[in-house]
Amino acid sequence: MQLKVDKTLVASIALHVLVLGWGLVSFSSKAFESVPEESLPVDVISADQLAKVMAGTKSGKKENPKPLVEKIAEAKPVQENVGKIAEKAPVVTDTAPPPEPKPAEKPVEKKPDPPKPVVENKPKEEPKPVEKKPDPPKVDPIAEALKKEEKKQPPKPVHLASAAQPAKQKAERVYDETQIAALLDKRDPSRQAVAGEALNSNAALGLAKGKAADNSATWGALFKEQVLRCWKKPYGGIEATRLEVEFSIKLKKDGTLEVMPAAQTAPSSPFQRVFLESGLRAIIECAPYKLPQAFFEEWKYFFPVFDSRDL
Amino acid sequence: MSDQHKHAPFLIGRRQLLSGLATGLMLTSVPRARAQSRVIVSGGEAAPLPIAIPNFVGGTPQDGDVGVGVTQVITNNLKRSGLFAPIDPAAFIEKVVNIDAAPQFQNWKTINAQALVTGRMTRQPDGRLKAEFRLWDVNTGQQLSGQQYFTSPEYWRRIAHIISDQIYERLTGEKGYFDSRVVFVDETGPKERRVKRLALMDQDGANVRYLTRGADLVLTPRFSPSTQEITYMEFGQGDPRVYLFNVETGQREIVGNFPGMSFSPRFSPDGQRVVMSLQQGGNSNLFVMDLRSKSTTRLTDTPAIDTSPSYAPDGSRLCFESDRGGKPQIYIMPATGGPAQRISFGEGSYSTPVWSPRGDYIAFTKQGGGQFSIGIMKTDGSGERILTSGFHNEGPTFAPNGRVLMFFRDPGGNGGPSLYTVDISGRNEQRVPTPGFASDPAWSPLLS
Numbered sequence: 001m002q003l004k005v006d007k008t009l010v011a012s013i014a015l016h017v018l019v020l021g022w023g024l025v026s027f028s029s030k031a032f033e034s035v036p037e038e039s040l041p042v043d044v045i046s047a048d049q050l051a052k053v054m055a056g057t058k059s060g061k062k063e064n065p066k067p068l069v070e071k072i073a074e075a076k077p078v079q080e081n082v083g084k085i086a087e088k089a090p091v092v093t094d095t096a097p098p099p100e101p102k103p104a105e106k107p108v109e110k111k112p113d114p115p116k117p118v119v120e121n122k123p124k125e126e127p128k129p130v131e132k133k134p135d136p137p138k139v140d141p142i143a144e145a146l147k148k149e150e151k152k153q154p155p156k157p158v159h160l161a162s163a164a165q166p167a168k169q170k171a172e173r174v175y176d177e178t179q180i181a182a183l184l185d186k187r188d189p190s191r192q193a194v195a196g197e198a199l200n201s202n203a204a205l206g207l208a209k210g211k212a213a214d215n216s217a218t219w220g221a222l223f224k225e226q227v228l229r230c231w232k233k234p235y236g237g238i239e240a241t242r243l244e245v246e247f248s249i250k251l252k253k254d255g256t257l258e259v260m261p262a263a264q265t266a267p268s269s270p271f272q273r274v275f276l277e278s279g280l281r282a283i284i285e286c287a288p289y290k291l292p293q294a295f296f297e298e299w300k301y302f303f304p305v306f307d308s309r310d311l
Numbered sequence: 312m313s314d315q316h317k318h319a320p321f322l323i324g325r326r327q328l329l330s331g332l333a334t335g336l337m338l339t340s341v342p343r344a345r346a347q348s349r350v351i352v353s354g355g356e357a358a359p360l361p362i363a364i365p366n367f368v369g370g371t372p373q374d375g376d377v378g379v380g381v382t383q384v385i386t387n388n389l390k391r392s393g394l395f396a397p398i399d400p401a402a403f404i405e406k407v408v409n410i411d412a413a414p415q416f417q418n419w420k421t422i423n424a425q426a427l428v429t430g431r432m433t434r435q436p437d438g439r440l441k442a443e444f445r446l447w448d449v450n451t452g453q454q455l456s457g458q459q460y461f462t463s464p465e466y467w468r469r470i471a472h473i474i475s476d477q478i479y480e481r482l483t484g485e486k487g488y489f490d491s492r493v494v495f496v497d498e499t500g501p502k503e504r505r506v507k508r509l510a511l512m513d514q515d516g517a518n519v520r521y522l523t524r525g526a527d528l529v530l531t532p533r534f535s536p537s538t539q540e541i542t543y544m545e546f547g548q549g550d551p552r553v554y555l556f557n558v559e560t561g562q563r564e565i566v567g568n569f570p571g572m573s574f575s576p577r578f579s580p581d582g583q584r585v586v587m588s589l590q591q592g593g594n595s596n597l598f599v600m601d602l603r604s605k606s607t608t609r610l611t612d613t614p615a616i617d618t619s620p621s622y623a624p625d626g627s628r629l630c631f632e633s634d635r636g637g638k639p640q641i642y643i644m645p646a647t648g649g650p651a652q653r654i655s656f657g658e659g660s661y662s663t664p665v666w667s668p669r670g671d672y673i674a675f676t677k678q679g680g681g682q683f684s685i686g687i688m689k690t691d692g693s694g695e696r697i698l699t700s701g702f703h704n705e706g707p708t709f710a711p712n713g714r715v716l717m718f719f720r721d722p723g724g725n726g727g728p729s730l731y732t733v734d735i736s737g738r739n740e741q742r743v744p745t746p747g748f749a750s751d752p753a754w755s756p757l758l759s
Contacts, residue, residue: 046354220350228355232425234483235357235394235736246349260451271484277448278360279352281425284450298348307353 045221219291219299226289227304231282234274236308243308245276247283250301255288264303279306359396360482362389363424363449365407366400370433370441377467378432381442384471385428385478387515388489391732392479392715393739398424410445419449426455426482430474432467439463442470446478456481468517473759488710489514492755493717494532494541497521498727498748505727505748509543511558514710514754516744522556531575532556534755536582541753542566544574553587555602567600567607575618579646580626586610588618597631599646610648621665621673622646623690630654630664630673630690641675643690654692663706666690668756669713672735676705676718685718687735698737703728706750711757717743719750 236243246264251257261283267273283304291299364386367378389395405418410429419427430444439461446456456477462470469490476487497510497519509522509529522541523529530551532543541556553566553576566576571590578585583602588595597610597617611617615635622629623646630643636653639660644651655661659679666673672687677697684700685707703721710717714735721728727748733740743749 048351220348223350224352227352231352231355232358232360233355234360269484270480274482274484277451281448281450285420285423285425303349305349305351307351309353 043218043221044225045218049221219295220302222291223289223299223304227282227286230286231306232278233308234271234278236271236275243272243275244305245272245279246303246305247279248301248303249283251287251289251291251299253293253296253300255290257284257287258300260284275306275308279304282306359394360426361396361398361424362426362428362478362482363398363403363419363422364389364428365403365405367430367432367442367444368408368410370431374432374434374440377440377464378430381430381432381467381471381474384468384515384517385475388472388475389478391515391741393734393741394479394483398422410443413452414447416447416449416452419447424449426478428474428478434464435461440467440470442467442474444474444477446481468513469758472513472515476757485714486712486757488712488715488754488757490758491711492534492538492758493708493730493743493752494522494534494755495719495730495745495749495752496529496532497746498750499525502725502727509541509556510745510749511541512745514743519746522558522561531751531753533577533753535578536580536756538755538758540578540582542576542578542585544576550590553585555585566602567605569607575620577621579622580624586620586622586629588616588620597629597648608648610644611651619663623666624668624670630666632662632664634660641673641688641692654690655688655695656692657695665707665709667709667713668711671713674707674709674716674735676707685716685733687716696735696737698733698735699731699740706752708752708754710754717752717754719752721750 244265245267247261248264249257249261250259261280263276263280265272265276267276364382366375366382369375369378386397390397402422404421405415407414407429410431414427414429416427425448427447427449428444429447430442433441433443435441440463441459441461443459444457445454447453448455458474458477460470460473472490475489479485479487479489491514492511493514494509494511497508498505499508500506506525507528507530508525509532510519511522512519523545528546530544530546532541534541539558541558543554543556544551545554550572551574553573554563555566556563566585566587567573569589572595573587573589574595576585576587579599584599585602586597586599589598594614595616595618596612597620598607599610600607610620610629611631611633613633613635615633616639617631617633617635620629620631627646628643629646630641631651632639633642633651634640635642639662640653641655641661641664642651642653654673655675657677657679659677661675661677663676664673665675667687671689673690674685674687677684677686682700683702683704684697685704686695686697688695698716699718699720701720702723704718705721707716707718709715710732715732716735717730717732719728720731728750730743730745730749730752731740732743743752
């Protein structure tokens with residue numbers, strides 16, 4: 001029995017084997033590299049806690065009075081950008097559009113002499129455009145004035161890139177990719193270093209170690225999350241007034257209660273008493289608490305406030 | 312930046328970090344905030360309180376059964392209220408044998424109980440039954456309440472209801488409502504030949520007693536404040552009449568002798584008067600009758616149907632239903648008559664208003680959109696709240712504490728109506744067990 005072998009089939013198989021074999025060898029040799037990311041402590045906090053973290057204050061004390069200094073030279077502090085928004089000057093760049101001619105006088109002032117009378121006349125003509133064109137009176141008179149000026153080819157106002165401007169405007173419709181480079185800002189990148197007497201690389205107002213995590217939003221949220229699990233909030237009816245009861249808690253380092261929590265609020269109604277007792281039960285039942293050891297000084301003695309409000 | 316991030320709670324921009332730092336500075340400037348912070352614990356759902364109610368121990372071996380019965384009634388009451396979550400006795404670790412010693416609270420903490428009820432039932436030498444109970448706070452180890460009662464052995468259920476009220480009041484801050492009764496219309500037989508009898512039962516559906524034989528049709532029974540009398544309407548041989556029924560003696564009498572039909576009666580809060588509707592041609596007006604002097608006073612005089620009057624708990628005002636504006640709506644007027652003020656303005660028509668014993672709400676039946684709903688509104692008509700809607704819901708009546716409503720619901724079809732309770736927030740709807748079909752419930756005041 002003779003076996004008839006198709007040569008193309010053989011070639012195909014051989015090629016497949018070759019390609020797959022190469023792939024197996026070359027791809028398996030090196031595992032994908034995964035750079036271990038440094039983990040960040042993430043804490044879920046509520047919107048009002050976030051608002052507290054974010055809220056700044058103008059009267060706040062500055063803990064780091066030393067200004068940012070990157071270069072030792074004659075003191076030339078960079079202006080603080082906090083609270084001085086009003087003094088900010090408008091930024092003018094090459095690519096910025098020409099200032100909009102809002103007030104009628106403005107273009108007049110900028111223009112060199114020749115077009116002056118023209119411009120002055122134009123606004124006067126504006127009420128009459130109906131005679132010349134059937135344009136609706138909506139047309140911006142100033143825009144039209146500018147158009148006419150352009151037709152008359154008045155000297156351009158002094159612009160930084162004045163030389164390139166007229167040429168480009170004529171060739172507006174022509175796309176020339178070799179000219180793209182002309183659009184680029186050819187100035188050298190520059191950066192002003194903050195000069196001062198002593199180097200200080202800390203740009204923040206606060207201290208380098210960052211105190212944001214110190215406020216109670218972090219460990220407080222941890223405490224809240226844990227105590228909520230045990231809190232059987234009593235149902236106060238549909239017209240329940242908002243209640244707040246405050247306790248004082250002393251915790252040991254392992255999170256257990258050092259003493260029985262004490263209520264700081266005296267109950268004034270039967271329901272307030274019930275509400276207070278429910279909070280007390282929750283605090284006791286949920287101990288020990290797992291709170292960050294770094295802030296033990298803060299949570300060893302604090303005042304949880306149970307609020308009847310639903311979130 | 313990375314250094315700061317290590318301390319930041321989450322990724323935030325430099326500017327945000329900056330303002331966060333500013334807050335930190337601000338907080339430190341408040342002297343107390345530095346060392347002792349206030350942590351606000353808010354949110355969280357209102358949750359039923361986990362409560363352990365081990366069987367009441369018997370003072371003598373024979374009293375064990377009644378102890379178990381009392382425990383079951385208490386457990387059932389608290390569970391039905393929706394505010395408590397009684398723990399399954401199978402989970403109990405400790406068996407209470409002596410209620411005079413403090414329980415091992417750790418054993419109850421383990422099963423997540425926050426409250427614990429222990430009790431004992433003892434038959435006295437004189438034949439009476441002594442009931443004792445203690446309510447404990449498991450977490451603080453404090454006794455919150457403790458009482459003892461003496462009663463005839465046949466009233467053990469009432470003792471259980473009274474203890475339930477004590478627990479409810481101590482743990483919710485509201486008065487209880489378990490030691491109360493409900494009068495209703497019991498319905499039996501096929502739909503076209505329904506037999507309707509007046510019946511009385513405990514609020515949990517136990518101890519049903521039939522007050523009438525069912526020869527005549529009865530409607531709208533209402534308790535007197537003393538719970539000794541019931542006023543209702545009955546279709547006798549002639550016109551429907553308002554009757555007064557004495558629960559103890561079984562005697563009944565007609566209230567007044569009026570030419571036309573009299574209906575929808577209700578007692579005044581002092582029990583001295585009955586207010587009702589009298590038919591006058593195609594209209595009906597409200598009249599009040601003094602039960603002692605039998606003198607009748609007209610309260611309204613309109614060419615409309617005024618009916619379903621109900622007193623405010625202080626007896627100063629009445630709410631009632633009237634179609635003087637075209638559709639049935641709820642009106643309020645002084646109890647002595649005078650100008651009436653409309654308070655219901657929603658879509659549809661309103662009927663069967665009833666004033667809460669607390670005085671804060673008026674419950675009603677609302678008809679509209681092809682549905683019958685039970686709702687409440689404040690006494691000035693604001694804050695309307697629909698608690699349940701469906702094919703047919705009608706006739707709300709308040710529990711003595713004004714926190715729960717009972718009403719009847721007819722699902723339609725060949726079935727019949729049943730009684731339901733619902734919390735005035737619309738939560739926790741529960742069916743009330745009755746022997747047959749039931750309608751027109753009226754809740755009594757607290758018996759004790």
